Amino acid sequence: MADRLKGKVAIISGGTCGIGLAIAKDYVKEGAKVVIGARYNDDECHDFLKENPNDATYMKLQVKDEDNWIKVVNDTVNKYGHLDIVVNDAGIGDKEGFGPTTIDKESKENWDEIIGVNLTGTFLGIKHGMAEMEKEGHGGSIINISSIEGFVGFSTAAAYNASKGGVRLMTKSAALDAGVLKNRVRVNSVHPGYVKTRILPKNIWDQITPTIPAGRIGEPKDIAGICVYLGSEESAYATGAEFVVDGGVIAQ
Numbered sequence: 001m002a003d004r005l006k007g008k009v010a011i012i013s014g015g016t017c018g019i020g021l022a023i024a025k026d027y028v029k030e031g032a033k034v035v036i037g038a039r040y041n042d043d044e045c046h047d048f049l050k051e052n053p054n055d056a057t058y059m060k061l062q063v064k065d066e067d068n069w070i071k072v073v074n075d076t077v078n079k080y081g082h083l084d085i086v087v088n089d090a091g092i093g094d095k096e097g098f099g100p101t102t103i104d105k106e107s108k109e110n111w112d113e114i115i116g117v118n119l120t121g122t123f124l125g126i127k128h129g130m131a132e133m134e135k136e137g138h139g140g141s142i143i144n145i146s147s148i149e150g151f152v153g154f155s156t157a158a159a160y161n162a163s164k165g166g167v168r169l170m171t172k173s174a175a176l177d178a179g180v181l182k183n184r185v186r187v188n189s190v191h192p193g194y195v196k197t198r199i200l201p202k203n204i205w206d207q208i209t210p211t212i213p214a215g216r217i218g219e220p221k222d223i224a225g226i227c228v229y230l231g232s233e234e235s236a237y238a239t240g241a242e243f244v245v246d247g248g249v250i251a252q
Contacts, residue, residue, distance in 0.1 A: 004232040006031030009080040011072060013037045013063050013125055014090030016045035018197035019145060022220035023087055023227045024048065028055045030228055035076045037061030038090065063090045063121025069128045082136055085231045086129030088122040088167075089145045093160055093199040100156035111159045118163035119170070126174050130185050139184025143230045144171045145223070146189045148246045168242060175240030186239040188230050192223050193246025214247030 010027055014020040015036035021044060024034045034056045036045060041058050049056055057079065059072050076083055092114060094100055122144050133140035149157060150164035168189050175187040194200055194208050195218040205217055226243050229235050244250065 002030065004030040004228060004234070005085075008032045008084040008231065009035075009076065009082055010085035010087060010231060011035045011037055011076055011083065011125075011129065012087040012089055013061055013121065015087070016040070016042035016058070018199075019192065019195060019220045019223045020087070020089035021045055021048065022224040023089065024056060026221070026224040026228050027085075027231065028052050030232070032085070032231070033080045035059055035072065035079070037063075037072050061090075063088075063124060064116045066124050066128075069124045073128045073132050077132065082138070083129065083132045084138070084140045085143070086125050086140070087143045087145065087227060087231075088125040090121050091118045091145065091147075091163075091199070102156055103158040106158055114159040115163050115166075118160070119166045122167050123170060126170070126187065130174070130178065130183070130187075133185050134181065134183040139186070141231050141235070142174070142185060142187045143227055144187070144189045146171070146191050146242075148191050148193045148244065148250050150189070150191055151242075151244075151250055171242075172240045178239065186230075186235070188235075188238055188241050188243060190223060190226055190230070191242055191244045191246065193218060193244075193249045195220060195223060212247045212249055213251065216247065218245070218247060 005027055010032050012020050012024050015024045016038040024036055027034050036058050039062055061072050062068050126142055129142050144167050146167040147164040149161050150168035153161055171187050171189040178185040223245055226245055
């Protein structure tokens with residue numbers, strides 16, 4: 001199937017590597033124009049942009065900065081004419097220099113950074129994405145990348161659990177707000193399990209793999225497919241919902 005996103009314009013935060021870049025690649029394949037927003041560009045993203053100069057562009061985005069979100073949304077509309085999809089993918093684990101620790105030793109600095117990027121950043125993407133879609137009057141799709149850690153607790157991950165659980169419930173609230181506003185904006189969350197990204201250290205892959213019913217760690221492209229569906233009209237009746245893509249981990 002092709003052209004499932006033909007004519008659509010998407011902003012993908014955190015889209016220069018990992019899951020976000022995989023989503024961007026599939027979106028372009030399906031006919032969308034894509035703005036990749038992130039704090040810095042990445043070598044793999046550079047190559048993707050060179051290969052797709054008419055369909056993809058990079059814009060600097062610090063997701064905790066509301067003015068930066070406003071600028072990226074405005075610049076996207078100025079460049080491509082409208083906005084149909086926002087994928088809130090930007091996310092971090094423990095801040096560099098702060099290893100995983102129990103909550104009694106959690107630093108406020110680490111807490112603030114994770115909550116700021118993962119939860120506040122997603123809030124701002126929803127807020128300004130929905131406002132633009134409502135102004136344009138055609139509806140749209142907002143896709144929030146949460147985690148299975150938005151469902152189940154993990155030791156030494158209080159800030160990450162809190163941020164991803166917050167994204168899960170904020171998604172539902174935003175979907176209900178869209179219903180009240182009757183703006184035809186859909187808001188859903190995607191919950192990856194263990195995926196080969198920078199958040200999951202390679203030195204623990206071997207010990208994690210036997211715990212996954214599917215028998216392998218996920219690839220970023222495994223998450224991209226559900227985001228194509230949620231960005232397309234195929235998912236027109238899906239809102240306020242959770243889509244778990246974890247190889248069966250939390251089914252156990």
